[in-house]
Amino acid sequence: MNIGPYALTNPLFVAPMAGVTDRPFRSLCKKLGAGYAVSEMVTSRRDLWDTLKTSRRANHEGEAAPISVQIAGTDARMMAEAAAYNIDRGAQIIDINMGCPAKKVCNKWAGSALMQDEALALRIIEAVVAACAPRSVPVTLKMRTGWSQDHKNALAIARAAQSAGVQMLAVHGRTREQGYKGRAEYDTIAAVKAALRIPVVANGDIDSPEKVRDVLACTGADAVMIGRAAQGRPWIFREVAHFLATGTHLAAPLVVEVKRLLLDHLLDHYTLYGELTGTRTARKHIGWYVKTLPGGEAFRVRMNTLDDCAAQLNAVADFFDDLGVRMDRIPTNSGTSIGTTTGDERAVLSSRTSRYKNPEKAAA
Numbered sequence: 001m002n003i004g005p006y007a008l009t010n011p012l013f014v015a016p017m018a019g020v021t022d023r024p025f026r027s028l029c030k031k032l033g034a035g036y037a038v039s040e041m042v043t044s045r046r047d048l049w050d051t052l053k054t055s056r057r058a059n060h061e062g063e064a065a066p067i068s069v070q071i072a073g074t075d076a077r078m079m080a081e082a083a084a085y086n087i088d089r090g091a092q093i094i095d096i097n098m099g100c101p102a103k104k105v106c107n108k109w110a111g112s113a114l115m116q117d118e119a120l121a122l123r124i125i126e127a128v129v130a131a132c133a134p135r136s137v138p139v140t141l142k143m144r145t146g147w148s149q150d151h152k153n154a155l156a157i158a159r160a161a162q163s164a165g166v167q168m169l170a171v172h173g174r175t176r177e178q179g180y181k182g183r184a185e186y187d188t189i190a191a192v193k194a195a196l197r198i199p200v201v202a203n204g205d206i207d208s209p210e211k212v213r214d215v216l217a218c219t220g221a222d223a224v225m226i227g228r229a230a231q232g233r234p235w236i237f238r239e240v241a242h243f244l245a246t247g248t249h250l251a252a253p254l255v256v257e258v259k260r261l262l263l264d265h266l267l268d269h270y271t272l273y274g275e276l277t278g279t280r281t282a283r284k285h286i287g288w289y290v291k292t293l294p295g296g297e298a299f300r301v302r303m304n305t306l307d308d309c310a311a312q313l314n315a316v317a318d319f320f321d322d323l324g325v326r327m328d329r330i331p332t333n334s335g336t337s338i339g340t341t342t343g344d345e346r347a348v349l350s351s352r353t354s355r356y357k358n359p360e361k362a363a364a
């Protein structure tokens with residue numbers, strides 16, 4: 001699929017996750033098979049652009065194209081300025097955040113809260129498209145199915161966004177009200193896909209190759225976006241790509257390979273954040289990598305007491321060396337699980353597949 005002029009290598013996207021999908025993590029996911037990654041959101045508040053946090057988020061050194069930056073805010077003019085600011089710093093695609101439920105964002109009437117005010121949402125979209133069009137930068141939008149169960153307006157916003165010039169849309173199959181609770185639903189995503197000409201990306205609770213296959217089939221979406229299931233498991237993208245291409249499962253990674261990947265990830269992480277912040281913010285990543293490995297929980301607790309890069313690197317190397325004595329490959333299904341698809345769910349997904357082959361029926 002294409003986003004504007006950019007042809008993607010595959011339909012497997014890394015979801016934007018503030019505090020997680022920084023440049024080192026995005027680069028790693030792309031190296032391990034992701035076709036596309038969106039940055040963590042950058043605020044539209046000009047007074048915060050000079051902060052270390054924002055400048056790190058706007059750092060794309062060595063990142064493979066296309067570089068996509070997500071912006072968040074509530075004011076159309078400020079959002080247009082934020083788009084221009086990020087284009088000046090290397091963004092090739094601008095993504096508007098209407099999907100994040102975080103209080104910090106929503107209290108300021110940004111993120112998924114914008115879905116409650118369709119007129120304001122549209123003004124923001126139009127202003128950002130107007131700022132990006134002269135520089136041939138495509139604008140994309142990420143949103144939820146609506147504000148609440150009684151206020152599911154994804155379809156209306158999607159149609160308006162497409163008419164305003166948005167070139168790709170990602171939909172998380174939950175409402176703002178749900179936060180991350182319950183299960184993502186894919187019917188609304190299928191309806192949006194059926195109604196639009198632009199590429200539509202399905203997101204929410206996708207955590208295995210089979211689930212990718214089933215969600216693509218039941219929604220008709222052009223791509224999937226994976227968030228939490230990639231935490232500590234960036235190789236999920238190559239596993240999915242292999243499964244979609246061959247119908248068979250790739251062997252789990254070797255312990256020695258995961259050790260190398262994590263050490264390289266940490267080195268890149270420290271380079272971006274420096275020693276103090278780097279060792280602290282690396283802890284969550286390390287915790288995710290070892291979460292389901294034997295001895296992982298005790299290791300995670302010990303890791304929280306280490307405050308310098310060398311100690312952290314040595315401890316990680318020792319942990320994986322010890323594990324390597326006991327096993328060659330990490331146990332299958334290791335990594336973050338956000339609720340693996342059950343047999344019942346799979347049956348429901350497959351039964352919907354045929355329904356969404358007929359767009360009119362899906363839109364009904």
Ligand SMILES: Cc1cc2nc3c(=O)[nH]c(=O)nc-3n(C[C@H](O)[C@H](O)[C@H](O)COP(=O)(O)O)c2cc1C
Nearest residue numbers: 015016017018041099100172204205206226227228
């Ligand atoms: C820690 C975290 C941070 C997130 N930050 C953002 C963000 O900055 N922008 C955004 O649009 N969505 C954000 N999200 C939502 C994800 O992009 C995604 O829509 C959601 O996690 C559902 O996908 P998943 O089930 O594959 O994780 C975040 C999610 C998590 C867990």
